[in-house]
Each structure stands twice: as C-alpha cells, then as structure tokens.
Amino acid sequence: MFHYKLKILKKALTQWSKKIFGNIFQEIANLEDVIKVVESHFKTEPNVANREKLHEAQAKLKLYLHREEKFLKQKEGMQWSKDGKSNTKFFHTIVNGRRWRIKVNKTQNEEEEWMENQEDIVDATGEFYRNQFKRQEGDFEYAMIEGLPNVLSDEESENMHAEPTIKKVYQAVMGLNRHSTRGPDRMIDAFYQDAWEA
Structure with a gap:
C-alpha cells in the first residue's frame, strides 16, 4: 500500500x-x-x-x-x-x-541455463532470494559455532532484538545523506527528511 x-x-x-x-x-x-x-x-x-x-x-x-x-x-x-x-x-x-x-542483461538459473529475457531474469532472481532465506532442515551444522566466544552481554543481546524507538528511527533518517541516489522505493533520502512530520 x-x-x-x-x-x-x-x-x-x-x-x-x-x-x-x-x-x-x-x-x-x-x-x-x-x-x-x-x-x-x-x-x-x-x-x-x-x-x-x-x-x-x-x-x-x-x-x-x-x-x-x-x-x-x-x-x-x-x-x-x-x-x-x-x-x-x-x-x-x-x-x-x-x-x-x-x-542485468543475462543470468543463470539453478539448472545453469542462461536467461536473457527480462521477465525470466526477474523470476529467477526472485526465486533465488526466496530459496536463500528459507530455513531448510539439516542444512546448517550448529556444532561448529558452539566454540565461538559470546561477546555480547545479556542486555546487548536483548537490545539487538528490541524494536527501534521512534527517536532512533528519527535519528537514522535525519542522518541520511540528502544527496544520495534513490533507494528501492525510487525516493531520495531528502524526501523522508522533509516529509518526516507528515
């Protein structure tokens, strides 16, 4: 929306x-x-x-x-x-x-077939990232990370999972470069800074 x-x-x-x-x-x-x-x-x-x-x-x-x-x-x-x-x-x-x-002029799908049609490239890219972020059973061996030291305190760990406050979001938005290139939504950062009150 x-x-x-x-x-x-x-x-x-x-x-x-x-x-x-x-x-x-x-x-x-x-x-x-x-x-x-x-x-x-x-x-x-x-x-x-x-x-x-x-x-x-x-x-x-x-x-x-x-x-x-x-x-x-x-x-x-x-x-x-x-x-x-x-x-x-x-x-x-x-x-x-x-x-x-x-x-992107061409890409390879998982079957290693080259695609040059824009619609096929978009579909293959979407499929790649959907599969990339799916959790798959047995894909990851957790035993290898058990020996890693825990460098975060319990409080820092909780803060990592906490939702950001409006104040933090405001600080992040106001800290953006006003003259940067457009983001995925095709809007420049200055738009969000100027329209913050709305």
Missing part, C-alpha cells in the same frame, strides 16, 4: 515539476540562443533597454543552470561536487554509466 502511494506521489510530483520547471535542458539551450541574439543587439545598439534585456536573459540562464546542477547532483549521488566548476559531461557520464553497470 505504501509503495503504491509513493508511486502516485512520484507521478504527481513529476507532472508538477514539468508544469512548473519544464524541460530544464531545453530551456538552457533556448536561453543561450536568446543571449546570443540579445548580445548582438546590444553590440549594435548599446542602450539601456538592450542592456536590461541582456541582464534579464543572463539572470534567467543562471537560474536554470543552478536548477540543472541541483538536478544532476541528485542524479549522481556523489558528494565530491560540493565545490568547483560543474562538469555537465562528467555528470551525465556518471549517471548513465551507473545505469548500465546495474543493468
């Missing part, structure tokens, strides 16, 4: 973003063209009106470049970009490279 609500929220936020901000990259390209035209007008007729148009276009371009940088920082999930000049080509390489690295 929660995942479904997040999907609906994501769709609504995407539509809102497109409506409010539009296509940032296309807007930057358009503004760069506008600035070239306005600069040529200012060079031929250096008056106050043309100077104001040039400054207005430059300010708008600066705003969109800032939005682009924020967008790419969210996409890249790395902290090194805090300072220095932004390198758009490098950002795109990082983002696209990460997509290709995490894509």
